[in-house]
Amino acid sequence: MNAEIISVGTELLLGEIVDSNAAFVARELAARGVTLRRKATVGDNLERISGLIEEALTRADLVILGGGLGPTDDDLTRESIAAVAGETPTEDPELLIWLDDLFTSRGRVMAPINRKQTWLIPSAQALPNPLGTAPGWFVTLPPDHEFAGKRIAALPGPPREMTRMFREELLPRLNLPEWAFWAVTLHTAGIGESNVAELLGELTRVANPSVATYARRSGTDVRVAASAATSGEAEHLAAPVLAQVRAALGNYIWAEEKPGDPPATLARAVAALLAGRSLGIVEAGSSGSLAVQFAGESALKGVAISDDHATLLTLGLTPVTLGEAGLGSQAAALELAHGARERFGADMGLSVSAVTQGEAAGQVAVAIVGENLERSALVNWPGDAGQVRERAATAALNLAFRALGQSPVGQVSTGQQVNS
Structure with missing residues (x-):
């Protein structure tokens, strides 16, 4: 599966908020064998958002949007997806009851502006949001559409809401094949990125396992990664290349770190x-x-x-x-x-x-x-x-x-x- 991420919000374009959501989604997709083609950020503009979605659909099977699901006039993700799908959003009665009950349980009266958050289009399923007032959307484009069968997901902007919805609601609907991603990052010191690349030679041109270099404050990181049906198979596939990288960099390596390990520091x-x-x-x-x-x-x-x-x-x-x-x-x-x-x-x-x-x-x-x-x-x-x-x-x-x-x-x- 090929995927693209679109982060929505003028505050992201202005640098007022760091886009941690896109990084999270990218890691989660990679861990499941999904190829991420592109990440993009767009402001709160209906024409630009819908244009980016249409462009992404020319390349990707799945487009994931983050943000823009609030109740205000500048929250335009729903309208943009509806425009691309060629469908009209309407209030969903079940979502309206859920949202009204949510406000009531908190001792508040739902403002009319919040009714927008109960919209759905015919091609969309609502993704429940137990942590907020903005349900997500999961859209499968209809058979008569130019991009028939391709899917669009809309997730809320607040990170706690987004991560839970992604894992508990979106992933089960994607029906991804069993796939595993294994990676280890080797931290080096006292050698520049260009020198590391020279020592690694042709290893950086291999696709799977892959070897990539990253300049960091403390030195140069080298990530060795592989994908396979299981984590064990991926690790086995990466092992010979990892051994070559270790041999090439020798004593420049000061730590090896796998996803989930405590962050390694040179100190x-x-x-x-x-x-x-x-x-x-x-x-x-x-x-x-x-x-x-x-x-x-x-x-x-x-x-x-x-x-x-x-x-x-x-x-x-x-x-x-x-x-x-x-x-x-x-x-x-x-x-x-x-x-x-x-x-x-x-x-x-x-x-x-x-x-x-x-x-x-x-x-x-x-x-x-x-x-x-x-x-x-x-x-x-x-x-x-x-x-x-x-x-x-x-x-x-x-x-x-x-x-x-x-x-x-x-x-x-x-x-x-x-x-x-």
């Missing part, structure tokens, strides 16, 4: 590699962007955050380094990392030394030190102060992950360039 991966060792952090110029990543991690023993040079001198930075090498230097980052370790009595010290203003803005140094371990890296990106701080935290996490996961005891490495 959590670093904490796991600490293996019971404690961590102290000093941040200069990054305003706590690194420390907040470790919130709730027991490994974190202490944090110092300051942009004040005098304060940084008390945290391990020497006047000579500050004057000659500058704040965004590897020498400064190493001194602050040693200072973090000593100040908090931690096993490991991690630091960020970033410049966010002036001619040197964007220059960032990070360092990690511990017993028989000393590593630093220098990175430089253009961007505003917020971007510099965010990327500085990512660079420090990347360095810590690679140093803790790959460095033999006793190895000392400086001058590394970090690719985030």
Whole structure:
């Protein structure tokens, strides 16, 4: 089955509301073997909505609309579907009784404007909504229609109403064949998306199993996915490709995550590699962007955050380094990392030394030190102060992950360039 999603609402076009509904529906369809051809967003305009529906029907067997089922004049999803079907909506007596009882049970009187929510057309079934006042529609276009047999579903905009209606009312009516979708996402650090794609080569051109790359703040994600009659068969189909991806990316991978797993974070991966060792952090110029990543991690023993040079001198930075090498230097980052370790009595010290203003803005140094371990890296990106701080935290996490996961005891490495 091919499907398309149309999200209805001017507030979505203006960015006032984030469209989480379309993402939910897309995931649910993919998990059931439905091919999603396109997602579109349209404002509250009858001609544009009906035009998008007609266009989608030229490609898709199923068109799912979200939103526009309210009682006001700018809620136009019903009218748009009716126009495409060539049918006239009328009040459904059973829906009218249900809706009136709903208002009465809440101690309210139903306003005449709400009667619009009881409309149906001959080709539509009502989808019950136990959480709101807007029933959905499930339309099968009639035999004499240009798109005979194709189906249109209309779901309410509020996410709680939409998700329940989708799962409990729409899915059973679709009669989808038994199909399963299996996927795993490999999180990588210290390597750019283009480099990942180069390492994966032809693997990204295979359809099933599929391999796709996504740039994220912490690095590059690689999703390996497969579809088959059962989840076990899909996993078996994906296994050889997954093994190739693991071999190609090696130690760049810091976590693997399946749908439903708790979200993986690079800070959590670093904490796991600490293996019971404690961590102290000093941040200069990054305003706590690194420390907040470790919130709730027991490994974190202490944090110092300051942009004040005098304060940084008390945290391990020497006047000579500050004057000659500058704040965004590897020498400064190493001194602050040693200072973090000593100040908090931690096993490991991690630091960020970033410049966010002036001619040197964007220059960032990070360092990690511990017993028989000393590593630093220098990175430089253009961007505003917020971007510099965010990327500085990512660079420090990347360095810590690679140093803790790959460095033999006793190895000392400086001058590394970090690719985030």
